[in-house]
Amino acid sequence: MGRRAISLSMASLFAALADATRLRLLNLMAGREVCVCHFVEILAQSQPKISRHLAYLRKAGIVTARREGKWMHYSISTPIDSVFADVLTALGNNKQMCADRARLERVCCIADRDKVE
Numbered sequence: 001m002g003r004r005a006i007s008l009s010m011a012s013l014f015a016a017l018a019d020a021t022r023l024r025l026l027n028l029m030a031g032r033e034v035c036v037c038h039f040v041e042i043l044a045q046s047q048p049k050i051s052r053h054l055a056y057l058r059k060a061g062i063v064t065a066r067r068e069g070k071w072m073h074y075s076i077s078t079p080i081d082s083v084f085a086d087v088l089t090a091l092g093n094n095k096q097m098c099a100d101r102a103r104l105e106r107v108c109c110i111a112d113r114d115k116v117e
Contacts, residue, residue, distance in 0.1 A: 013084060016060040022053050026076065027097040028104050029063065030088050033075040042103045
């Protein structure tokens with residue numbers, strides 16, 4: 001990979017990370033697949049807004065999507081380069097990001113329990 005390709009790749013990565021909502025989405029996807037319905041509930045933002053940000057991340061090659069019925073499930077693409085891994089690690093130390101992950105745990109546990117009942 002040439003120097004120009006590397007700089008474009010890094011530029012795309014940092015452009016994708018230059019939004020608080022996209023950072024929060026990536027934080028929630030760290031190590032797991034998440035349904036768009038959970039993003040809407042946790043971030044308290046509209047589904048079209050969440051979908052627009054997820055589309056941006058998909059176009060940048062950072063996340064992948066899988067459809068299950070009417071819902072889309074998103075996860076971080078692999079492999080993750082070291083710069084991006086460092087960013088995800090840094091996000092984990094942020095107070096708001098920790099609170100988002102805690103809400104996701106509660107929401108996912110409720111959703112899993114509802115599927116069993």
